[in-house]
Amino acid sequence: MEQDIAKLAERLRNGDLDVLDDLIEKYQHRLLRYLVSVTGNRSTAEDIFQETWLHVLERGHQYRAQWKFEVWLFSIARHLVIDLSRRKKGTSLDQLMQPDEGQPFEPHASAPSPFEEVLAGEETARMARILARIPPVYREVLALRFQEDLALEEMATIIKIPLSTVKSRLYRGLDALRKHIEGASV
């Protein structure tokens, strides 16, 4: 495993396009899911998705073998979201992360398969409505923890906040999620 990561780091340093293609293939859904969680908007998420992979290409030499690849990848993606919010004058990160009116939180994609869509589509749409009501800072930690299965320390690295803040956001996020789900089922 360690050897694999060391090889990955070396190939990224050399700007190996084959390894980038493999990484895009492997992490495409996870990265997009994280970006949709953070921005709450699929179109913005797709733009940043592309920028993230271009940054991986250009900054591949900065990747170190001791880092978990997805932590580095999500850090880049998050940094680009912040950059975008700075470029949009007068828009704070929280505003950018909030879905605009008329542009609700959109985790839907072109369906993986009609069968899967029938099974999961309805539930995903219901969750999308619920998640849209949860503040983005909580939505982000919930996604990293329960969708990406990252450790608390890894989350702290990505968001660049203390571990204690990660935990408190998770508790509040879980509480908000539970309340909204209960509210939705009443």
Add this chain to the structure above:
Amino acid sequence: MNLESHARARKLLSIDRVEGISAEERLWLDAHLAICGQCSNEATALAVAVDSLRSVRVHADENVVRRVRFAVHQRAEKLHRQRARTVPLWIAVVTSSTLAILTTPYIWSTFAWFGRALHVSSIVWQLGFLVWWFVPATVLSAAAALRHRTVHVADAATEANREWL
């Protein structure tokens, strides 16, 4: 059962999802949930919330992924071209710097010799030495900068054409 034990159970339910709880705490929690309907419902609600979150499916559109791959390959090509241009420049810089360091004393002596042979004041041949030293470098730098700008404009035009196509 008192209010305190309900509060403890709810707290442990959350902690279990975030940080995990000890075996001893789990034993206590399981025992409490077995006899407390209210807290058991809380546990179910939390489990439903987390499972629902895990059930969210986001799939990257094939066209988006294809577009991203294309953009990455294009950028890689551009970076490769830029590096290819930089390598000869660095070789030239290193070679000329080395030659300059090695030959400066001889050129200085040559100028001094000509100065003495032509009976000109030392300030004149020293100025001549400075011109010899700086003018070619200045001209070459200006030419390199101009060439870089031309290539940059050509690259931008190529990119624009590609996007348009």
